Amino acid sequence: MNLKNPFETLLEISEKINSTHEIPVLLDRIMDSAMQVMDAERGFILLKKNVNDASDYEVVTARNLSNETITQIREHSSSVVRKVLESRESLISINAQEDDRFAGSESIVIQQIHSVICTPLVLTDQLLGAIYMDRRISKEKFNEENLQFIKAFSRLAVHTIHNTQILTSLQNENKKLKQQIALQDLFPEIIGKSDPMMQVFEVVKSVAASTASVLIEGESGTGKELIAQSLHNHSDRKDNAFIPIFCGSLSENLLESELFGHKKGAFTGAAEDKPGLFEEADNGTVFLDEIGEIGINLQTKLLRVIQEGELKRVGENKMRNVNVRIISATNKDLKKEVSEGRFREDLFYRLNVINIKMPPLRIRQGDIILLAEHFLKYFSARNKKQFKGFSKEAIKYLQEYDWPGNVRELENTIERAVILSNENEIIPETFQLNLHEPKMPVGKTLKEINKFAIMQTIEMTGGNRTRAAQILDVSRRWLQYQLKEWGMVDEN
Numbered sequence: 256m257n258l259k260n261p262f263e264t265l266l267e268i269s270e271k272i273n274s275t276h277e278i279p280v281l282l283d284r285i286m287d288s289a290m291q292v293m294d295a296e297r298g299f300i301l302l303k304k305n306v307n308d309a310s311d312y313e314v315v316t317a318r319n320l321s322n323e324t325i326t327q328i329r330e331h332s333s334s335v336v337r338k339v340l341e342s343r344e345s346l347i348s349i350n351a352q353e354d355d356r357f358a359g360s361e362s363i364v365i366q367q368i369h370s371v372i373c374t375p376l377v378l379t380d381q382l383l384g385a386i387y388m389d390r391r392i393s394k395e396k397f398n399e400e401n402l403q404f405i406k407a408f409s410r411l412a413v414h415t416i417h418n419t420q421i422l423t424s425l426q427n428e429n430k431k432l433k434q435q436i437a438l439q440d441l442f443p444e445i446i447g448k449s450d451p452m453m454q455v456f457e458v459v460k461s462v463a464a465s466t467a468s469v470l471i472e473g474e475s476g477t478g479k480e481l482i483a484q485s486l487h488n489h490s491d492r493k494d495n496a497f498i499p500i501f502c503g504s505l506s507e508n509l510l511e512s513e514l515f516g517h518k519k520g521a522f523t524g525a526a527e528d529k530p531g532l533f534e535e536a537d538n539g540t541v542f543l544d545e546i547g548e549i550g551i552n553l554q555t556k557l558l559r560v561i562q563e564g565e566l567k568r569v570g571e572n573k574m575r576n577v578n579v580r581i582i583s584a585t586n587k588d589l590k591k592e593v594s595e596g597r598f599r600e601d602l603f604y605r606l607n608v609i610n611i612k613m614p615p616l617r618i619r620q621g622d623i624i625l626l627a628e629h630f631l632k633y634f635s636a637r638n639k640k641q642f643k644g645f646s647k648e649a650i651k652y653l654q655e656y657d658w659p660g661n662v663r664e665l666e667n668t669i670e671r672a673v674i675l676s677n678e679n680e681i682i683p684e685t686f687q688l689n690l691h692e693p694k695m696p697v698g699k700t701l702k703e704i705n706k707f708a709i710m711q712t713i714e715m716t717g718g719n720r721t722r723a724a725q726i727l728d729v730s731r732r733w734l735q736y737q738l739k740e741w742g743m744v745d746e747n
């Protein structure tokens with residue numbers, strides 16, 4: 256390129272590099288333009304990888320240089336690149352063969368470099384990277400004119416790089432937000448826009464319509480049931496039943512009769528024929544909650560329903576057909592249950608065709624305040640109270656707390672705070688109560704336990720009996736009456 260008219264050259268380059276909004280294309284164009292105008296043999300561009308780490312640069316494009324050679328050039332003790340990055344000044348380096356600094360250098364690469372030009376990419380006071388170019392023995396050395404030109408060139412390039420980086424990050428952000436909004440619109444009842452929740456939404460969206468079994472794993476209170484319901488609501492079965500069955504609390508026999516029904520007289524108390532929940536859920540969805548609790552015998556029968564769509568009521572020989580979709584949930588490690596022989600492997604695979612892992616709240620930092628505000632609105636309306644919102648300290652508290660009970664714990668905390676607060680904003684003191692929950696006494700009479708619970712609640716509310724009555728879900732009159740019986744005079 257003709258350096259006699261540097262302005263025109265710069266203008267041409269500017270037009271060429273500004274006509275793309277793609278970072279890799281842009282960097283290639285900058286590299287090629289620089290190489291061409293400088294008549295360089297080899298070159299590379301370094302850009303800062305991480306804005307917060309001044310020493311973290313990566314090679315984003317290179318010409319006629321292997322990675323290994325670039326490393327040698329960058330890391331050599333008298334590296335021009337280092338100097339440029341430190342001083343933020345463009346510079347030309349002399350012939351390495353005549354330079355004492357390179358005399359002992361074992362690097363042939365370094366020794367063969369004849370002339371080097373390197374310029375920093377500085378945006379106002381921020382160093383973004385550098386452009387390096389060199390010529391080897393066969394060519395002339397870079398001169399002052401080259402240096403002046405590359406200085407102007409680098410200022411042009413750095414602005415274009417910076418603007419394109421901003422544009423790209425805005426475009427990415429915009430794309431992500433659009434996806435988020437689309438997904439959130441699909442699941443208005445489920446609060447969350449953190450990446451882990453977005454991943455859950457994506458899976459729910461793509462598998463809701465199928466009849467495949469879904470196993471939802473996750474800690475207590477992470478929203479497993481909410482997701483199960485939502486899978487059903489987004490399926491063709493939405494107009495048919497969604498029947499949740501808690502597998503954890505019933506004996507195996509009772510659970511069996513709950514699930515599969517029974518014939519009259521099958522056992523004491525079986526006064527008449529009764530269909531089970533699977534039959535009731537025909538053409539709908541059965542949600543087997545705490546599936547890990549189910550006994551081995553029942554597991555076999557369940558497998559049959561899943562594989563053949565067939566079941567027998569307890570005490571009956573007749574096979575009945577049902578068409579149900581099975582969603583199950585567990586907060587146990589079901590794979591471990593399998594490996595320890597407590598859960599049938601074949602059933603596990605049948606249930607686990609699609610797997611959804613609910614993220615715990617502590618890895619969804621960004622969702623905490625979102626959820627808290629959602630619950631604040633909900634419980635304020637329910638309790639006919641109005642709050643400005645959370646105080647700064649309350650927000651900090653909510654964000655720093657670990658939430659072992661996940662969304663359910665957060666929900667309870669906010670409900671309690673709404674009931675207890677009489678300020679116009681929610682302050683952290685109303686949350687603290689949750690942390691120091693008194694232990695229920697055991698080995699006492701029901702009367703004593705009752706008294707303990709009532710007294711603790713009154714203490715918790717700072718002696719406010721109206722609030723205590725609200726929390727205990729009794730009338731204030733009843734509470735007053737009770738206290739009077741214990742010889743306590745009304746104080747407020």
Ligand SMILES: Nc1ncnc2c1ncn2[C@@H]1O[C@H](COP(=O)(O)OP(=O)(O)OP(=O)(O)O)[C@@H](O)[C@H]1O
Nearest residue numbers: 444445446447474475476477478479480481662663
């Ligand atoms: N993302 C969410 N948005 C709004 N509410 C939520 C969300 N996740 C959970 N909840 C609420 O938190 C409570 C607990 O959720 P859910 O019962 O679905 O959890 P779970 O994982 O089934 O808990 P467990 O293991 O204790 O049965 C419910 O009141 C639910 O509505």
Ligand SMILES: [Mg+2]
Nearest residue numbers: 479480544584
């Ligand atoms: Mg649950």
